[in-house]
Amino acid sequence: DTEVTQTPKHLVMGMTNKKSLKCEQHMGHRAMYWYKQKAKKPPELMFVYSYEKLSINESVPSRFSPECPNSSLLNLHLHALQPEDSALYLCASSPPGGINIQYFGAGTRLSVL
């Protein structure tokens, strides 16, 4: 299994909703990432988990709350989002050993109304 699986593929939510994005990998990778990508732009790093501990938070607003329940799962909890948060949210993972090879999922296309 060489895949990073993200669900849902598409999500539409209102500004008062609470929703969660899910990411799963079974490659034994111990680093997992959340990125935000706007149209025609490169991915922007949001959070990094290393061995299930949050190691990088790129000053992301608190309306985004990451969670890493175990080494295979990564969640991103969303609450009170703004229309400008509409974007493609990408999850990625890296193998252990100090190598920055990143394997990306297909992303969740989020629209905030």
Place this chain on the structure above:
Amino acid sequence: GENVEQHPSTLSVQEGDSAVIKCTYSDSASNYFPWYKQELGKGPQLIIDIRSNVGEKKDQRIAVTLNKTAKHFSLHITETQPEDSAVYFCAASISTNAGKSTFGDGTTLTVKP
């Protein structure tokens, strides 16, 4: 911090021609340079990478070259095919600094049949 510049932003070639995309980086400590291909509606996929102890790497029609002195690296695609049409991102990172990859702004490659 690291800064990666990528050129050109758009590239159009005829099928069968070669395509070259160039990136420069600023941090001499960077030692890992991946290239990602992102097709419409998908996440970025690693297509080739190079480490700072290597000057060139090939994989079938794709090659990457690295000039550490000049701090630039390039992606070469030969015998282009319509399915090569996508957005290509270069990135630079320090392999011991897990999670912190700096991406270029991307190149939209169009291969005309």
